[in-house]
Amino acid sequence: MSLNRPTRRSFLALAPGAALAVGRGEARAEPALGDDGLYHEPWFLQSFLDLREDLESAAASGKRLAIMWELRGCPYCRETHLVNFADAGIAKYIRDNFEVLQLxxxxxxxxxxxxxQELTEKDLAQKYGIRFTPTFQFFPPSSAGIEAKEPMAREVARAPGYLKPPHFLAMFRFVRERAYERGSFRDFLAANG
Structure with a gap:
């Protein structure tokens, strides 16, 4: 594939962005509260909602795919955006290493x-047993053989509920470093805490 050939995803990236906030000499994009009642980070994945395509695109960019499940009015979703993602170091690490799809x-x-299988977001959440918001699902670095697995076995890690900033960043590091292949997130925290 030519690097100069536009993709469907590149056209989505041309959509109007969120407002910029200037502070401490650097400009950074602020999350915007959408009509759906969810905060949207301007760097979140703009998707045609085809998870296989999103996973393959993330892999081609050297990144991992994560899904952030949210709900209108969720105080911990708001906290994730206004505290965790507001931390420049956390946001940079995630942007550099992950494509985050918000559902x-x-x-x-x-x-x-x-x-x-084509499903509504609600039905997809039920299929994967998503019960809390925010919940982050993390997927393997490749789509090879993934459709043959049971839905929850397709994930390599899951973060159900709010994590404070240090543990939040640690979860993304846990996935990026493939530490799930060597042990649990709890073990990773103990060794890197």
Whole structure:
């Protein structure tokens, strides 16, 4: 594929962005509260909601795919945006290493799952047993053989509920460093805490 050839995803990136805030000599984009009641980070993945395509695109960019499940009015989702993502170091690490797709726990948009089944966001959440917001799902670095696995076995890690900033960053490091292949997140925290 030519590097100069535009992709469907590159056209989505041209969508109007969120406002910029200037502080401490650097400009950074602020999350915007959308009509859906969710905060949206300007660097979140703009997607056609085809998870296989998103996973393969992330892998081609040397990144990992994470899904952030949210719900309108969720105080911990708000905290994730206004505290965790507001930390420049955390946001930079995640932007550099992950594509984050935001989905609504009770949403009605159609999503094509990794096994090519098309479901609403709400039905997809039920399929994967997502019960809390925010919940982050992390997927393997490749889509090879993923459709043959049971839905929850497709994940390499999951963070159900709010994590304070140090543990939040640690979870993303746990996935990026593939530490899940060597032990649990709890073990990773104990060794790196």
């Amino acid at each position: 609504n726990l009770i949403g009605s948009r159609k999503v094509t799952d990794l096994d090519r």
